């Protein structure tokens with residue numbers, strides 16, 4: 001690639017760092033594109049110097065754009081096509097927050113593998129996924145795209161998705177390069193309001209917020225997208241500390257960096273760049289390679305290089321990273337790579353893919369409460385009420401290629417299984433049901449309440465100040481109980497919600513947005529075909545006033561209020577407990593699991609020892625099922641304040657009825673270590689507290705000493 005670089009003109013080099021919509025290559029530039037062209041100060045020659053494309057619809061479109069572009073490319077450098085394939089392409093999997101609720105990274109790997117297989121046939125070369133932003137604020141709309149509040153869970157799932165997309169060999173026609181985002185700390189937006197400022201210390205960044213991206217880079221992702229927000233007052237897109245000190249020096253990342261949509265030009269609005277020219281200079285200096293959607297680089301870098309403001313070396317390094325990715329993808333040998341209209345038609349929504357989506361979805365739901373009403377007996381008659389009673393919009397945000405109308409509703413699925421509902425009708429509140437409707441509802445033994453948020457109440461630019469059930473949905477539970485019926489709530493939502501008003505339901509099943517086969521999975525869970533195994537990847541607060549509430553909080557000088565500390569001057573609220581309504585790691589099963597006989601291989605270990613931790617897990621029945629053994633550590637004395645209890649590892653395991661399995665974890669120095677503000681990994685001698693269990697309210701505890 002260095003030989004090619006030497007042949008390129010300055011203008012051709014700069015063009016490689018511009019990413020445009022395919023619109024500019026498909027539209028009539030005079031008539032349709034004149035506005036945007038003027039706005040971006042582009043011309044046809046600049047457009048045809050672009051290095052990559054944002055978003056593409058299908059193989060035919062991609063092939064058309066690529067060939068039209070290459071006809072005019074002097075050096076025949078192919079375009080790189082990137083897109084948002086977030087939790088499926090045309091076969092839609094559960095949203096990432098739901099994937100994390102499976103506590104099984106294989107579900108994410110499987111989702112990514114199927115997504116890449118489908119997206120590659122449309123000519124997509126890189127996906128803007130995984131999103132690895134740590135989130136502790138459910139008001140933020142993009143919770144739905146995250147893996148939740150745990151640095152460990154975020155890291156495991158981000159790495160699994162990178163592996164699934166890239167499949168160990170980028171040259172394969174069904175591989176897609178991964179671009180982790182949004183680097184960094186985007187999930188800490190103040191007030192949970194999207195695009196709002198972020199104020200994180202380097203300690204918080206290094207010990208928690210960076211972990212997801214760090215593991216994605218370690219797994220070999222080839223791109224990193226910068227976040228809209230500032231870190232230490234400097235927008236991530238032009239933040240040298242993040243893009244060079246952390247990414248290149250500390251992590252050794254050699255892939256490409258790309259801005260978020262227009263985020264380089266937005267450095268002007270952030271008040272750090274005077275104009276697009278200064279934005280361009282700051283971007284290249286800080287280590288930004290590709291500029292997405294705005295035109296600072298193409299319009300101003302040349303003058304900075306020619307005037308000596310910017311060394312040519314910085315430009316060459318950035319361009320070489322882009323060319324290297326194109327080469328590693330095999331684009332110089334085959335510019336269309338996996339794009340193939342015929343294969344596209346037979347690959348997308350292939351039955352095997354839909355089956356995978358169904359199986360994954362069944363692992364991602366979380367049974368929050370259950371008075372024993374679930375699982376249902378097929379002989380029991382059901383009615384389905386509420387705003388989502390006939391829902392097919394179960395794909396969730398960022399499922400732009402997924403078709404809703406091909407998703408079956410729950411009523412259709414139950415009918416196909418011979419257990420058709422006696423009544424199913426959409427209503428925003430009970431008042432909308434007529435007396436005749438109510439007579440029919442009375443005929444049901446059990447009522448399923450399909451409640452929650454619309455798809456577009458989470459996702460980008462969709463934050464909320466009130467995270468309760470929308471409208472008058474809370475009236476449904478008392479309404480059903482007034483009919484003397486059991487109420488089972490099926491929740492669809494893209495964030496943790498405040499559920500205080502529906503806690504007296506017979507059961508609450510958290511179904512997030514489970515994708516193309518959501519209804520099949522929900523039916524399996526309702527009737528015990530699948531035993532629920534999901535666990536919460538994010539705490540559910542009792543009220544929005546508790547936010548942020550998360551599992552790995554630091555200790556406080558004043559103790560938590562509890563029976564041992566009833567006093568006045570303790571850390572407490574006057575009107576609520578400190579604990580969340582549903583804790584991180586919570587999730588019920590239809591079976592009664594018991595964890596017992598915790599043992600440690602030693603009570604004292606040295607730094608290079610491995611500590612074996614073992615427990616028995618028993619399934620007392622009545623159903624075989626999966627459960628998640630969670631292992632938490634707490635370092636009560638360290639050089640900095642450490643979380644009282646933080647998830648360190650976990651294992652999802654299948655246990656047959658009346659089976660006892662012995663589960664073994666091996667902890668090494670890495671599990672006991674943490675990051676200081678400068679990114680170094682350290683650990684401190686002394687006592688380490690340990691908890692193990694399959695539910696946060698049923699943990700066995702122990703301790704050991706690190707010498």
Ligand code: GLC
Nearest residue numbers: 054084128181182260261460
């Ligand atoms: C959006 C999102 C980002 C996405 C990009 C390209 O603004 O912030 O997640 O990948 O633009 O669509």
